[in-house]
Amino acid sequence: MKNKYSIFSLIKNAFSQHENWKQAWGDPEPKKEYEAIIIGGGGHGLATAYYLAKKHNIRNIAVLEKGWIGGGNTGRNTTIIRSNYLWDASAGLYDHALKIWENLSQELNYNIMFSQRGVMNLAHNLQDVRDLKRRTHSNRLNGIDAVWLNTDQVKEFCPIINTSPDIRYPVLGGTLQRRAGTARHDAVAWGYARGANEMGVDIIQNCEVKGIKRNGDQVEGVETSKGFIKTKKIGVVAAGHSSVIANMAGLKLPLESKPLQALVSEPVKPIIDTVVMSNAVHAYVSQSDKGELVIGAGTDAYVSYTQRGSHDVVEGTLKAILELYPIFSRMKMLRQWGGIVDICPDASPIISKTNIKGLYFNCGWGTGGFKATPGSGDLFAHTIANDEPHKLNAAFNLNRFVSGDLVDEHGAAAVAH
Amino acid sequence: MFLINCPYCGERDQSEFTCGGEAHIVRPKQPTELSDDQWAEYLFMRKNIKGVQFERWNHAHGCRKWFNMVRDTSNDKIHAVYKMGEKPPVV
Numbered sequence: 442m443k444n445k446y447s448i449f450s451l452i453k454n455a456f457s458q459h460e461n462w463k464q465a466w467g468d469p470e471p472k473k474e475y476e477a478i479i480i481g482g483g484g485h486g487l488a489t490a491y492y493l494a495k496k497h498n499i500r501n502i503a504v505l506e507k508g509w510i511g512g513g514n515t516g517r518n519t520t521i522i523r524s525n526y527l528w529d530a531s532a533g534l535y536d537h538a539l540k541i542w543e544n545l546s547q548e549l550n551y552n553i554m555f556s557q558r559g560v561m562n563l564a565h566n567l568q569d570v571r572d573l574k575r576r577t578h579s580n581r582l583n584g585i586d587a588v589w590l591n592t593d594q595v596k597e598f599c600p601i602i603n604t605s606p607d608i609r610y611p612v613l614g615g616t617l618q619r620r621a622g623t624a625r626h627d628a629v630a631w632g633y634a635r636g637a638n639e640m641g642v643d644i645i646q647n648c649e650v651k652g653i654k655r656n657g658d659q660v661e662g663v664e665t666s667k668g669f670i671k672t673k674k675i676g677v678v679a680a681g682h683s684s685v686i687a688n689m690a691g692l693k694l695p696l697e698s699k700p701l702q703a704l705v706s707e708p709v710k711p712i713i714d715t716v717v718m719s720n721a722v723h724a725y726v727s728q729s730d731k732g733e734l735v736i737g738a739g740t741d742a743y744v745s746y747t748q749r750g751s752h753d754v755v756e757g758t759l760k761a762i763l764e765l766y767p768i769f770s771r772m773k774m775l776r777q778w779g780g781i782v783d784i785c786p787d788a789s790p791i792i793s794k795t796n797i798k799g800l801y802f803n804c805g806w807g808t809g810g811f812k813a814t815p816g817s818g819d820l821f822a823h824t825i826a827n828d829e830p831h832k833l834n835a836a837f838n839l840n841r842f843v844s845g846d847l848v849d850e851h852g853a854a855a856v857a858h
Numbered sequence: 859m860f861l862i863n864c865p866y867c868g869e870r871d872q873s874e875f876t877c878g879g880e881a882h883i884v885r886p887k888q889p890t891e892l893s894d895d896q897w898a899e900y901l902f903m904r905k906n907i908k909g910v911q912f913e914r915w916n917h918a919h920g921c922r923k924w925f926n927m928v929r930d931t932s933n934d935k936i937h938a939v940y941k942m943g944e945k946p947p948v949v
Contacts, residue, residue, distance in 0.1 A: 684906035695902035697879070698931075743877035746908045746932050751859035753873040786902050843898040 444639075446550055465631065466638035471645050474671040475503045477825060478663055479678060480650050480686060482506025483515040484626070485803055485810065486678035487633035487644070488818020489825070494640035496819070497826035502642045503672075504634075505665060507649035511630030514680050514810065517780035519703050519725065519737040521716050522812040523560040523621035525587050527576050530836035530848045531789060532583040537833050538816025539620060545815055551632030553624045554730065558715050560621035561590070561598060563765075565610040565721040573616045580618070590615050599715055601768050608764050610722050623716060623727055629814055653690040653800070660690070660799040676801045676825050681746065681781025683804035690800055695786055695842045699740040700750035700779035701808050702758075706772045708732030722761035734772065736762060740782065740808060750779035782807050787841075789848035792821050792834040801825050802839065860934050865941050866921045878914035880904050881926045882946065908932050910949055 444450075444463050454462055477493060479486045482504045493499045504510075522542055524535035546553050564570045573589070580587035595615045596604045604612045634644055645667070652664035653675065662671040677686045681698040708731050718725035718737075725737045738758035741751050755777060763770055785791060785805035790813070792803050803821040806813065820834040830838060836848055863869050886892050886900055905911070911931050916924050928938040928949050938947045 682908065684904070685908050688905070688907075693899070693903040693905065695898075695904065696906050697904055698906055698908075744879075744906060744911060744913070744931050745934055747934055749934075751872065753859065783906075842902045843894045845894075 465635040466644050469643045469645065471503055471505075471643065471648065471665070471667050471670050474662075475643070476501040476672070477674040477676065478502070478670060478672045479504045479676045480663070481513075481678035481680065482510040482630075482634070482644060482646065483513050483678065483680060484511065484629045484633065484814040485515075485680075485806070485817045485821070486676075487511075487630055487637055488814055489676055489678060489803065489821045490642045490818075491633045491637040491640075492819045492822035493826060494637055494642055497822060499826060500641040502637075503670065504637070504642060504644050505648045505650055505663070505670075506644070506646045507666075509646050510634050510644060511627050514780040514782065515626055515630045515814075517703065517778055518626060518811040519727065519735050520623045520626045520811060521560060521621075521718070521725065521727065521737075521809075522555070522624055523618050523716075524585055524812070525560070525562070525576065525580050525616065525618045525621065526850060527579050528848055528850060529583060531850055532580065532585055533833050534790075534816060534820070534837065535813055536583070536585050537820070538813045541815035541819065542624065543620075545629075545632070549632040549636050551628060551635060553628045553632055555622065555624040557620055557622040558727075559598075559617055559619045560716040560718060561595065561615050561617045563595065563602075563615040563717065563719040563721075564613045565719065566613065569721055570613050573614070577616050586618055586620050588617050588619075590617055599713065599717055601713060601766055602717065603765055603767055610719075610761070610764065612765075621716070625730075626811060633818070650686060650689070653686070655690065655797065658796070658798050660797060672799075674799045674801070674825055676803065676821060678803045678821070680804065680806065680810070681783050683783050683802065687802070690797060692795060692797065692800075694791070694802070694804065694839075696783045696805055697744050698746060698781050698783050699743065700745050700747060701740045701782045702738040702750035702755055702777060702779045704736050704738065704755060704774050704777040705729070706734040706736070706769075706774050709734075709772070712768070717765075719761065719765065722765070724758045724761040724765065726762060726766070733775065734769065740784070746781050748779045748781055782810075784808070786851075787847040787849045788851040790817070790837055791839050792817065792824060792837045793830065793839040794824065794828065795839060860936065862915065862927070862936065863939050864917045864920060864923075865925050865939055866923050867917060870917070870920060874917060874919040876916050876918045878916055878924065881912040881914045910937065912946055
């Protein structure tokens with residue numbers, strides 16, 4: 442690695458007031474032609490380029506980003522990472538990602554601040570209890586760590602939770618995945634960008650894709666705000682805008698794009714050292730290293746690309762948060778924002794070839810894509826390089842909506858979508 | 859969040875309504891004749907337009923009637939509201 446970060450480089454640069462650090466990735470003009478083009482410079486797109494270069498030796502790649510890298514959902518999510526999914530296909534996919542997360546800082550030589558602080562999912566009614574216990578058993582059969590906690594154990598693990606039996610949604614127990622946790626979202630995009638760029642990948646920001654050129658059933662290139670770029674392979678990782686790109690290629694996808702909101706509070710001293718999610722009341726909370734409470738809300742129930750979201754959604758989430766954590770009643774919220782998430786009818790992603798040669802889609806991550814970033818990039822790179830899916834993403838093909846072989850995580854996941 | 863002009867009740871808060879998704883998807887007349895591809899197209903594939911979209915809404919916490927709406931999904935601006943069965947306006 443040309444510019445390896447270490448304690449020594451940190452000390453060396455301290456002597457020059459940190460003014461001589463080299464740029465971590467370049468800012469090139471696009472070439473006329475690339476072997477592969479990735480549309481979307483978020484975590485998933487940059488990871489795809491990184492693994493294409495690293496594992497499949499395809500280095501003549503451009504990542505096209507219409508804004509700045511990591512400025513979409515990568516920079517807007519609540520950074521939760523877990524793999525406690527019910528179905529075998531999802532468990533395989535998300536645990537593959539979790540295993541990569543565990544060593545990612547070392548691999549990228551970039552501190553992504555991965556913190557395995559555990560994720561706890563609460564049960565508030567008897568059906569929740571049955572569902573979460575079932576999921577715990579299913580997780581353990583798939584080799585994923587999961588334990589069931591009763592109400593007292595929940596209280597012991599996270600003392601600020603109100604476990605009184607008198608509240609509207611009493612806590613009847615919960616599941617805990619200790620290997621789960623959080624990571625610094627921006628650092629994930631930056632780490633992959635730096636790693637990919639070092640292997641020769643061009644990262645082109647402020648470059649919007651305007652059209653996809655096809656010759657019959659084969660892609661020929663992309664029309665962009667910086668001119669036409671020729672290529673035979675296009676990987677689309679455009680999150681909420683996947684349908685917009687698909688429409689350019691004359692494709693329709695089973696997606697609806699909706700605003701998903703999150704908010705952070707003013708920073709306070711450490712008060713919650715884990716991640717707590719609640720399915721029934723749709724509220725989840727963790728605390729960032731800066732001390733802000735990071736709170737995830739739900740989606741609006743209509744298609745919108747506005748990156749805002751409705752006030753009543755946030756209000757509902759905060760009501761639930763206040764009942765579960767009375768200690769937060771006088772906290773002030775600092776910022777609120779929305780990201781556009783592309784949701785599949787079965788709430789599972791699509792990592793797939795299409796019926797157009799050389800056009801691949803990695804989309805449909807809905808409300809929970811961040812946790813899958815390294816695994817998604819790895820498997821999508823495999824799919825693009827070999828023109829065949831890896832066995833871990835074979836179930837997540839586009840054809841499942843025709844065959845009916847859906848991966849129905851809707852409601853089976855740890856948090857309602 | 860926005861205001862919706864219900865064709866039966868007048869202007870109300872959007873939180874009183876539920877969205878029924880893309881409008882004018884016609885239910886197949888002879889479902890038994892459909893191929894798997896056609897079923898997938900009818901059930902799952904959506905235009906998901908960024909821009910002017912035609913969609914169905916229901917005034918769930920009001921008159922509970924269904925109607926159609928033309929809305930720009932890039933800025934949530936509503937261009938037209940019309941009753942079920944009426945011809946979609948040209949926007």
